[in-house]
Amino acid sequence: xxxxxxxxxxxxxxxxxxxxxxxxxxxxxxxxxxxxxxxxxxxxxxxxxxxxxxxxxxxxxxxxxxxxxxxxxxxxxxxxxxxxxxxxxxxxxxxxxxxxxxxxxxxxxxxxxxxxxxxxxxxxxxxxxxxxxxxxxxxxxxxxxxxxxxxxxxxxxxxxxxxxxxxxxxxxxxxxxxxxxxxxxxxxxxxxxxxxxxxxxxxxxxxxxxxxxxxxxxxxxxxxxxxxxxxxxxxxxxxxxxxxxxxxxx
Numbered sequence: 140x141x142x143x144x145x146x147x148x149x150x151x152x153x154x155x156x157x158x159x160x161x162x163x164x165x166x167x168x169x170x171x172x173x174x175x176x177x178x179x180x181x182x183x184x185x186x187x188x189x190x191x192x193x194x195x196x197x198x199x200x201x202x203x204x205x206x207x208x209x210x211x212x213x214x215x216x217x218x219x220x221x222x223x224x225x226x227x228x229x230x231x232x233x234x235x236x237x238x239x240x241x242x243x244x245x246x247x248x249x250x251x252x253x254x255x256x257x258x259x260x261x262x263x264x265x266x267x268x269x270x271x272x273x274x275x276x277x278x279x280x281x282x283x284x285x286x287x288x289x290x291x292x293x294x295x296x297x298x299x300x301x302x303x304x305x306x307x308x309x310x311x312x313x314x315x316x317x318x319x320x321x322x323x324x325x326x327x328x329x330x331x332x333x334x335x336x337x338x339x340x341x342x343x344x345x346x347x348x349x350x351x352x353x354x355x356x357x358x359x360x361x362x363x364x365x366x367x368x369x370x371x372x373x374x375x376x377x378x379x380x381x382x383x384x385x386x387x388x389x
Contacts, residue, residue: 231301235302235303235305242281246289310344311333315329324355
C-alpha cells in the first residue's frame, strides 16, 4: 500500500498546490484598537504553563476567564464593525485554546482512572457521560481526540495555540489515522494539513484530506463513497407554513 501511495501521490507539494488553490487569503490583521480579548488571551496562555497547576490555582484561572468573558459580552455592543471583525478572529483562536484545555482535562481523567473510584466496572466513556451529561457520541469524540493528540504532538500544539479549530483537528485525525495504511503516511503530511486548516475552510480541508486518502488508501475511500451513495435520501414534508426538507447527500 505504501508503494501504491508513493506512485500515485508523488510529493507533499501536490497537495499543497491543491490546498493553496482552495484556501482563502491571509487571516485578518489585528489593529492596535482596544481589544476585550487581550485579557482573555492572557488567561488562556496562563493555562498552558505547567507552573500554574498548583493547588486550586487552575480553578482560579478558569473562574477569572469566565468573569472576563462576561465583561467582554457586555462590551460587545460598543465595538465598531471593524473592531468586532477583529475580535471575531481573536475569539476563534481563544475558543480553540479552550477546547485544547478541555481535551487536556479529558486526557487527565483518562490517565488518572478517576472513573474507577465509584464504579470498578466503569469506563472513561461512561464516566464522562455521567459527570458531564454527554451523549455517547460527544463523550467518544472527546476521548478519541484526547488519545489522538497524544500521538500527534504537532497537531496538539496547533490546537493549543489556536492556529486550528477543534473541528479541524477532529477531521484531520478521523481521516488521517483511520487505519494503518493512512497512519503510516500521515506524519509526512500533518504539517500540510495544519496549514490548510489554518488558512482555509472546513469544506476545503475535507476536500484535500479526501484527495489524500484516495491516493494513499483508495480501496477504503471507494468503499466509503459507495456507502455514502447508498445512504442518500431526501424527505419533503408539506407543513402549514412551508416545506420541510430532511436529507443526506454525499
